[in-house]
Amino acid sequence: MSKSLLALAAGLLLAGSISAASAADKLKVGFIYLGPIGDLGWTYQHDQGRLALVKELGDKIETTYLENVPEGPDAERSIEQLVRAGNKLIFTTSFGYMDPTLKVAKKYPNVHFEHATGYKRNPNMSTYSAKWWQGRYIQGLIAAKMSKTGVLGYIGSFPIPEVVSGINATMLAAQTINPNIKVKIIWANTWFDPGKEADAAKALIDQGADIIMQHTDSPAAMQIASERGKLAFGQDSEMIKFGPKTQLTSILDTWGPYYIERVKAELAGTWKSEDSWGGLDSHMFAMAPYTNMPDEVKKMAEDAQAAIISGKLHPFKCPIVGQDGKPVECKGGDHLDDGQILGMNFYVKGIDDKLPGK
Amino acid sequence: MQLVLEKRAERSGTIALVSPLIAVGLTIATMVILFAILGKNPLLALHAYFIAPLTDGYSLQEIAVKATPLVMIAIGLSLCYLAKAWNIGAEGQFLIGAVAGSWIAVRTQGTDAGAWVLPAMLILAAAAGALYALIPAICKVRFGASEILTSLMLVYVADLFLDYLVRGPWRDPHGFNFPTTAEFDPVATVPLLIEGGRLHLGSIIALLVVAAAAILLGRTIKGFEIRVVGAAPRAARFGGFKADRLVILTFAISGALAGLAGIIEVAGPIGHLQPGISPGYGFTAIIVAFLGRLNPLGILVAGLFLALTFIGGEQAQIAMKIPLDVTKVFQGILLFYVLACDSLILYRFKLVFPNRQVTRGAG
Numbered sequence: 185m186s187k188s189l190l191a192l193a194a195g196l197l198l199a200g201s202i203s204a205a206s207a208a209d210k211l212k213v214g215f216i217y218l219g220p221i222g223d224l225g226w227t228y229q230h231d232q233g234r235l236a237l238v239k240e241l242g243d244k245i246e247t248t249y250l251e252n253v254p255e256g257p258d259a260e261r262s263i264e265q266l267v268r269a270g271n272k273l274i275f276t277t278s279f280g281y282m283d284p285t286l287k288v289a290k291k292y293p294n295v296h297f298e299h300a301t302g303y304k305r306n307p308n309m310s311t312y313s314a315k316w317w318q319g320r321y322i323q324g325l326i327a328a329k330m331s332k333t334g335v336l337g338y339i340g341s342f343p344i345p346e347v348v349s350g351i352n353a354t355m356l357a358a359q360t361i362n363p364n365i366k367v368k369i370i371w372a373n374t375w376f377d378p379g380k381e382a383d384a385a386k387a388l389i390d391q392g393a394d395i396i397m398q399h400t401d402s403p404a405a406m407q408i409a410s411e412r413g414k415l416a417f418g419q420d421s422e423m424i425k426f427g428p429k430t431q432l433t434s435i436l437d438t439w440g441p442y443y444i445e446r447v448k449a450e451l452a453g454t455w456k457s458e459d460s461w462g463g464l465d466s467h468m469f470a471m472a473p474y475t476n477m478p479d480e481v482k483k484m485a486e487d488a489q490a491a492i493i494s495g496k497l498h499p500f501k502c503p504i505v506g507q508d509g510k511p512v513e514c515k516g517g518d519h520l521d522d523g524q525i526l527g528m529n530f531y532v533k534g535i536d537d538k539l540p541g542k
Numbered sequence: 543m544q545l546v547l548e549k550r551a552e553r554s555g556t557i558a559l560v561s562p563l564i565a566v567g568l569t570i571a572t573m574v575i576l577f578a579i580l581g582k583n584p585l586l587a588l589h590a591y592f593i594a595p596l597t598d599g600y601s602l603q604e605i606a607v608k609a610t611p612l613v614m615i616a617i618g619l620s621l622c623y624l625a626k627a628w629n630i631g632a633e634g635q636f637l638i639g640a641v642a643g644s645w646i647a648v649r650t651q652g653t654d655a656g657a658w659v660l661p662a663m664l665i666l667a668a669a670a671g672a673l674y675a676l677i678p679a680i681c682k683v684r685f686g687a688s689e690i691l692t693s694l695m696l697v698y699v700a701d702l703f704l705d706y707l708v709r710g711p712w713r714d715p716h717g718f719n720f721p722t723t724a725e726f727d728p729v730a731t732v733p734l735l736i737e738g739g740r741l742h743l744g745s746i747i748a749l750l751v752v753a754a755a756a757i758l759l760g761r762t763i764k765g766f767e768i769r770v771v772g773a774a775p776r777a778a779r780f781g782g783f784k785a786d787r788l789v790i791l792t793f794a795i796s797g798a799l800a801g802l803a804g805i806i807e808v809a810g811p812i813g814h815l816q817p818g819i820s821p822g823y824g825f826t827a828i829i830v831a832f833l834g835r836l837n838p839l840g841i842l843v844a845g846l847f848l849a850l851t852f853i854g855g856e857q858a859q860i861a862m863k864i865p866l867d868v869t870k871v872f873q874g875i876l877l878f879y880v881l882a883c884d885s886l887i888l889y890r891f892k893l894v895f896p897n898r899q900v901t902r903g904a905g
Contacts, residue, residue, distance in 0.1 A: 220866075250859055252866050254821045257811040260740070261604050262856060268600065269860045279720065283813065291738065303718055343709070345719050373705070529719040540709060 213237070213447055214271030215249035216262055218278040219376060224421035225401035226375065227251065229437035230277045230300075236440030241447055255280025263288045267295050273450045275443065276300065279344075285309060296455050298446060301346065303526065307457050312442060315463040316346070317353040317525065318492050319435040319471055321499035322485050323417050324357030326432050326474070327395045328365050329481045330415055336367045337388025339398040339405055341375050343540045345528040347399045352532045353499045354397065357488075359534055368393055369537045378404035389414055395432075406430060415476060422472050433485070434472040441467045461522065465493045500525060507531040507539075547885070548892040557887045565879035572875050582862055590861050591854035591872075601857075603741040605849045607811060610748045611636070611820075613845035614803040615827035617755045618796030620836040624759075626772040627789045631678060631693030632800040633824025634700035635671040639801020640808040641704050642670030644815040647730035648712050648723055659729045663805055671801015672794040674700070679793035683786045689793075697824070705817050712815065722816040732810035744806035751799060755838040768792065800824060833880060848873070 215234055219227040234247055248271060253262045259281050266274050267288060275298045276285045282302035289297045289309040297309040305311055327336050336358065340347050351369065358365040368391050370384040377400070385396050385405035389412050396409045396416040403426035409416035410427035418424070418434025442460065449455040462468030471489060474482040491497035502514035507530060515521040531539055570588065577584040595601040615632045622629040643663035650659055678692035705721070714724040735741045759765035771778040771785050778785065803823070808815055830848055834841030855869030 248860050248863070250856060250866075254818060256816075256818045256821055257807055258608075258821060258852075260811065261607070261853075264600075265856050265860055269857075280816070280818070283725070287813075342721065343719070344721070348719075527718045 210244060210246045211273070211447070211451055212269070212271040213245050213247045213450075214266035214269070214274040215247065216253050216259070216266070216274070216276040216278075216281060217249055217251040218253065218255065218280075219401075220251050224403065224423065226420050226437070227277070229420050230275075230439055233437075233439030233443045237443045237447055240440075240444050241451070244451060245447060253281075260284035260287055263297075264291075267292050272296065273447060273455070274298070296450060305457055305459060310446075310456075310458045310460065312460040312462070312468075313346075314437065314466075314468040315461060315525075316435055316469060317349045317499055318464050319469060320350040320353040321357040321492070322471060322488050323397060323433065323435075324354035325361060325488055326477060326481060326485050327354065327397065327417075328358035328361035329484065330432065330477060331362075331365070331395045333392050333394045334362060334365055335392040335394065336365065337385065337391070337393030337396045338367050338369045339381060339384045339388070339396070339400050340369055340371045341399045342373060343371060343529075345526055348531070348539065349525050349528040350399055351535065352528065355532055355535055356499060356504070365534070367535055367537075369535070371540060372400050374400065376401040378402040381405050382408050385409060385416075386412075403427075418472060424472065424475065429476060431472070432476055433474050436470045436472055438467060438470050461526075463492070464489060505533040507533055507535055509533060544894045544896065546892055546894050547889045549889055550887075553887050554890075557883075561883040561886060562880065565876065565883045568879045568883075569872070569876045572879075573872055576868070576871070577864075580864070580868070582864055587858055587862055587864060590858040590864075591851065594857050594861075595850055595853045600739070601853055603736065603739045604853050605846060606745045607740050607742070608849035608852055609845040610742075610745045611803040611807050611823045612827050612830045612848060613842055614744075614748045614751055614806075615796075615800045615824055616830035616834065616841045616845060617751050617838060618799035619827055619831040620834070620838070620841060621755070621758075621768060622792040622796045623831060624772045624836050625768045625785075625788045625792045626775070627679070627682075627792050628690045629675060629678070629693050629793055629796050630690050630828070631675070631696050631824070632796065632827055633820060633822065634693070634697035635675050635797040635800035636804035636807075636820055636824045637697075637700040637704050638674040638804070639667035639671035640804035640815065640819055641700070641707060642801065643667035643805030644712070644723065644726075644808055647726045647809065648815070650730065651724060651727055655727075655729055657729060659727075660732065660809065663730060663809060664802060667801045667805035668798040669801070671804065672798040674801070675793040675797020676790065679790045683789055689789075701817075704815070704819075708815055708817060714814075723814045725814050726809055730809060731813065732806055740811060742806070742810045744803075744810050747802070747806065749842075752838045752842050759838065764791075800827075829877060833877070851876070 217227045217230060221231045222228050234249065238247055248266065248269065250262050250266065253259055255278060263274060263276060263284055273296045277300045279301045282299055282304050285297050285299045286304050286306060286309060289306045293308055295308065299309060299311050301313045302311050338351060355367055368388050370388060372380045372384050374380055381400050381402050382404040385408035388396060394414050396405050396414060398405045398419050401420055403423045406416045406418060406423050406427040410430040415432055416427060416430050418431050420437050422436060423434050424431045474485050488497060498519040500520040502518055504512045504520065506512050515524055574584040577587045595605060615636065619629060619632055643666055646659060646663045646666060677696060678689040681687040681692050682689040708721045708723060712723045714722055732742045732744055735743065767783045768788060770781065771783050771788050775785060808819055812819055830841055830844045834844035851869065851873055855866065858864040859866055
């Protein structure tokens with residue numbers, strides 16, 4: 185009995201080492217995830233990107249991920265663990281991994297890193313993000329057309345530039361349709377907390393909002409809007425199943441093409457440190473089908489999308505007036521330049537809210 | 543026939559020694575079954591969890607780094623718990639310590655401040671942690687407020703205060719509005735012990751804290767007082783020991799240690815102040831304190847062991863694609879068995895037959 189157990193153990197160990205050996209010649213690609221993968225949301229979309237990568241290049245690469253890595257003192261270790269496990273290209277998929285990624289990158293110059301949504305780079309560390317505010321602009325147009333009360337409800341996560349630029353893009357778009365449009369903002373101070381998000385949605389509806397927009401991850405707000413017979417926009421993922429009669433559209437993060445492109449570059453030996461900021465034209469994100477709206481609104485949204493892709497329409501076209509009534513300096517010719525949008529920490533005129541920390 | 547738990551006449555010394563081993567044995571047996579159900583090779587998995595992290599210097603360093611705040615906080619908590627004062631808010635004291643120490647780092651940023659910066663940060667952090675812990679202690683002594691509730695609620699106050707600072711006045715002006723301070727200057731950073739590694743001076747401080755606590759509890763009258771007040775409050779009163787003063791003292795010490803751990807974490811592995819600096823250290827340390835049986839050396843071992851499960855869990859995730867949730871299940875099972883086995887120190891199983899007279903009552 186004990187002998188057969190030993191033999192079994194030896195066999196199992198051997199089997200393990202053989203499979204490890206055959207994987208050795210493949211390029212190892214690692215991912216650090218903020219949340220659990222789950223069924224939707226930020227981390228889920230990154231994992232969809234990873235799966236697209238495996239589907240395309242699975243015979244040449246091996247992927248590994250660490251999930252639920254907090255953006256604190258543990259992040260640096262988790263990233264380094266991936267390096268030590270032999271990963272040569274590592275995607276760290278949340279802003280809070282910026283400094284830890286940079287530290288590990290400086291320590292391992294021969295490993296390449298890709299950090300999502302940050303601004304610090306190194307010769308072996310790229311950054312990548314998407315111009316989601318382009319999608320927010322389209323949502324603002326739809327929202328203003330569809331709102332009967334003229335009040336939009338906006339659930340913010342954190343008052344960082346990515347979120348603030350989304351609110352401003354929404355408002356600038358909505359004002360072209362209805363100059364008196366109002367937006368009510370609630371800061372949830374979380375990316376994902378279904379309870380808080382649901383409470384925020386209820387509070388916004390109670391304040392007269394009939395369109396719910398969100399920069400948080402869960403479908404809770406969509407469900408509340410659906411219960412109350414209001415309309416809403418999804419976030420990150422397709423959320424139509426949570427509100428078949430509620431979702432107008434959703435900004436879908438589609439990282440697959442970018443991941444495939446970067447891994448191909450790594451395989452070809454042409455990878456270099458870059459800053460990628462992809463818009464609707466780059467396939468880094470997409471708009472979910474325009475639903476629950478009349479055909480003419482749908483057409484308006486599709487036209488705006490086409491105009492943004494072709495470059496004819498820039499959501500931050502000057503002149504832009506700040507909340508204080510003073511015009512915002514226009515550094516990009518006839519629109520704000522990328523730096524101004526990346527670091528946006530002001531509201532545009534017409535937003536009746538105080539930006540936290542201002 | 544019935545299986546009952548019966549109170550032992552005195553605590554069993556043998557069981558006290560072997561109970562952790564039984565607990566670890568049962569945990570491993572359970573995990574083997576769990577791994578087998580998941581279709582993972584149990585031997586490889588156990589190797590990844592327990593052996594692999596101990597075989598290279600890098601992982602050993604990481605274990606020490608992870609254990610440092612846990613051990614420091616747990617030592618302070620153990621003093622409270624020995625005196626039967628229930629400080630549940632070490633997480634808040636950790637955060638306040640981090641904030642207070644960071645204040646100096648932020649104010650001296652970019653100036654030519656000298657080597658006094660780091661020591662000043664450490665002292666201020668400890669003082670702030672102690673003061674913050676005194677709030678629930680004084681409320682308890684003065685007004686009879688439950689220190690469990692007040693200390694816990696102050697965690698959220700500390701958390702939001704930190705949040706306010708890094709989103710407002712202390713925000714890195716070149717940080718694109720993200721909620722973090724600028725990276726601390728080198729004089730405001732805890733020095734590393736090994737070039738290229740992450741092991742830092744804080745680990746040495748943690749060891750000194752363990753030694754100091756061992757001496758305090760084992761060799762001093764104050765330590766004796768703490769133990770007597772907790773174990774036999776009536777006897778302590780007759781002995782002239784003042785329980786109220788001990789509540790104040792133990793809360794202050796544990797707050798100071800938590801605050802110190804906070805600034806060491808911020809000025810060490812993280813390098814700047816930001817939200818989310820603690821993945822629940824203040825709460826995990828409660829587990830460490832009890833796992834280590836409120837004994838300084840036991841806490842050191844428990845802290846290192848818990849750190850090992852974190853590092854091992856990560857390596858198992860990478861090497862064998864074992865989900866993180868399994869690591870959490872594993873930690874939960876371990877704690878469950880430790881507590882279950884500990885009950886055998888004071889109790890024993892006994893078969894009771896209904897047709898016989900039971901003279902002693904079951905515990």
